[in-house]
């Protein structure tokens with residue numbers, strides 16, 4: 001058979017599409033099928049398009065581009081699929097194939113290079129960016145900008161996000177964190193904490209509270225030197241080579257420490273860490289090491305539950321609902337622990353929303369690059385949130401947290417509702433803050 | 434291929450919806466859950482019945498094929514646009530779902546998912562009984578066109594038993610109403626029943642009136658394990674002739690038990706040749722007693738173990754094992770050919786024997802599970818599409834399964850429909866004149882053959898091809 005087609009099949013991981021029997025069981029859970037209303041934007045449709053390219057029926061790969069770009073990568077379809085189709089792998093392979101063939105216009109290419117190769121992997125660059133943000137907030141420039149409406153003219157609708165960007169901790173505070181935090185009381189586990197790049201830059205407070213909670217329940221917590229970005233944004237954008245480089249750096253960095261678990265508090269990063277073994281499957285010298293890393297990698301809710309839960313002493317007013325991180329649910333398959341922790345809060349008024357497993361539309365940088373599509377999904381989500389009459393929306397991933405904040409802003413619910421990371425809420429109830 | 438002008442005309446007719454012509458869109462409407470890829474020229478989405486009717490008039494004038502489509506979960510090729518033309522994506526017509534608890538009916542538009550009807554009826558203490566296992570993804574329009582059924586068919590019947598009225602666009606583009614809101618209705622020919630199961634070849638269903646019944650207040654489950662498949666078949670007949678009519682009666686053969694255990698260990702006995710699962714519904718006291726009686730009958734016929742789960746969790750566990758069969762068997766090999774040949778109840782043991790023979794003769798992976806109570810066994814063949822030699826054996830085996838079912842007084846299809854896949858076998862079951870009568874009905878309704886052409890009736894020389 002035609003060698004080029006065979007190569008293309010390999011590149012697209014075509015054989016993975018064979019397990020799709022086109023039953024359509026994934027349709028009702030797909031947010032983009034719901035909002036865009038056509039099969040082209042459904043999991044079954046996307047997989048079929050990859051099949052068609054692999055079989056040489058579609059010869060122009062750019063046909064795949066829009067459907068693949070508009071996919072959230074939330075992977076709810078994988079959880080719904082009865083035959084175990086590895087949609088995430090198919091999606092990443094398709095995106096990488098598109099990226100490889102695409103001649104980005106020069107400015108876009110430079111931007112991609114700067115963002116993916118320079119900013120995300122570098123703590124100091126992110127720190128710089130964040131420092132700028134801090135200055136911007138502290139100096140009152142933010143108020144001026146908000147008043148004059150300059151933010152509305154920012155590229156990629158960044159203006160919308162400006163209003164919800166959290167108050168950033170001062171640079172010196174951020175860099176002076178202890179490297180080893182002892183367990184309170186009897187030590188149960190020694191764990192390393194994966195700080196994550198966005199999380200640490202934008203939500204350092206949540207990281208600090210995470211560490212405090214871990215110590216509170218009996219973990220000795222290490223901050224590892226040379227940790228780098230998890231690579232999720234790279235992998236999801238088809239920059240697989242860069243993602244592999246980052247994965248190896250992290251594996252090497254965490255191998256140096258003798259810890260039982262590697263804990264993260266960001267569903268999206270956690271999912272990436274959870275799949276390092278898949279990512280490095282064809283690199284024999286790394287695969288076993290990656291597996292060991294994956295075995296240790298856990299979401300913070302898992303370890304808090306493993307330590308017997310968080311002792312809580314404060315009743316918090318108001319009703320609570322929980323917007324799950326898709327990657328926590330569908331990739332890490334952590335579903336029980338966060339709910340268990342929420343329900344263990346004394347006197348909690350906890351209510352689940354309709355379509356609780358449906359993505360909020362944040363999806364990495366989806367809400368920035370596919371702004372309109374993301375907002376349609378968010379609007380659906382906010383309808384369900386509103387129906388619960390909850391005053392606190394709990395999340396388990398920084399992207400979701402920002403998106404929920406944005407949702408609250410858009411719905412003008414700022415007076416009555418707030419969005420928090422699970423860790424913040426637990427810390428409140430445990431009297432740590 | 435339809436030309437640019439036609440696309441322009443179509444766009445003019447569709448004022449409120451969408452007309453999709455991009456390559457990515459056309460490929461996305463080129464398949465169903467069976468086999469084959471067929472590109473439509475254009476896909477239309479609109480909720481306006483008038484627009485659809487006008488499109489059909491246009492198609493009839495210019496002889497453009499029209500393919501009604503629900504959610505494309507058909508297992509027989511029903512919605513495939515085998516001759517190009519227009520696909521109507523009717524899943525977008527999901528705007529009407531009203532339950533009238535005085536008349537005990539539901540009024541629905543065709544794109545409503547069957548599970549949504551289940552939920553809406555249940556809210557009012559009612560039940561819409563037809564329960565194809567694809568209920569949460571298939572549309573009621575598709576169910577009506579395929580006359581779908583599920584496990585509850587045994588006691589409650591299938592889709593056709595619950596439709597009392599329809600609104601239909603004829604192949605000439607007229608909008609007609611059949612039946613009405615009453616259960617009794619003998620005014621003229623029963624066009625409602627003619628449309629139901631016609632697989633979209635006689636018209637497009639744009640609204641349906643469905644009959645509902647009160648929801649049974651209670652249910653019990655019995656699970657019986659057998660050392661011999663034939664004994665399980667006898668148990669099924671014995672239970673059914675003992676004066677009890679279970680709501681469901683499902684069979685799992687050894688191959689499916691083993692597949693489930695390998696996939697998600699569920700404590701099933703892998704050395705057993707068959708398990709039957711029985712659900713009884715009705716008044717609490719009555720179902721308790723019936724469950725005991727069923728258990729007794731199973732023991733008498735030689736069940737090696739009979740379990741009556743008590744708590745709702747235990748019941749759910751038992752039924753979960755049955756649900757796992759489908760996903761479990763595709764882990765063996767990726768391609769699943771799901772047949773639904775059906776035989777009279779008394780022939781279930783004989784059909785099981787024949788299936789065993791066919792399995793050995795063609796050396797194929799054949800798994801039997803399904804709605805044993807109504808003779809709707811689901812012989813599933815597990816294969817690998819990329820192995821051409823194997824697929825040829827599978828094609829021969831499928832043909833022989835059809836033949837066996839017909840010889841035993843059964844039928845080609847209990848619930849999945851004929852579509853493209855079973856068209857070549859129609860004459861075998863119906864005989865030349867039986868088939869000709871059906872063709873004449875089709876020609877009278879649709880003289881230009883624009884409505885879902887290429888289905889039910891085979892082209893000269895057409896053969897079953899699963900590749």
Ligand SMILES: Cc1cc2nc3c(=O)[nH]c(=O)nc-3n(C[C@H](O)[C@H](O)[C@H](O)COP(=O)(O)OP(=O)(O)OC[C@H]3O[C@@H](n4cnc5c(N)ncnc54)[C@H](O)[C@@H]3O)c2cc1C
Pocket residue numbers: 022023024465466500501502503504505506507508510511512523543564565566567570571572573574575576577578579580581582583584632633634636637638639848849885
């Ligand atoms: C995993 C799986 C399990 C299944 N289980 C069962 C089962 O237990 N029982 C069962 O009976 N079937 C089952 N099926 C088959 C399938 O789900 C049914 O045939 C279903 O009714 C198809 O509905 P749909 O909305 O997907 O219709 P489609 O597949 O889109 O169309 C089916 C047929 O209906 C026609 N059609 C659709 N809408 C209309 C309309 N409004 N007017 C006129 N014609 C129309 C189409 O032209 C086509 O011929 C299963 C399928 C799968 C994939």
Ligand code: SF4
Pocket residue numbers: 019020021022023024025026027043044047077080081082083084085
């Ligand atoms: S649920 Fe799985 S097998 Fe079914 S269509 Fe979706 S991806 Fe394919």
Ligand code: SF4
Pocket residue numbers: 029030031032033041042043046070071072073074075076077078087
């Ligand atoms: S990953 Fe999410 S958005 Fe993408 S196809 Fe799957 S369910 Fe849809």
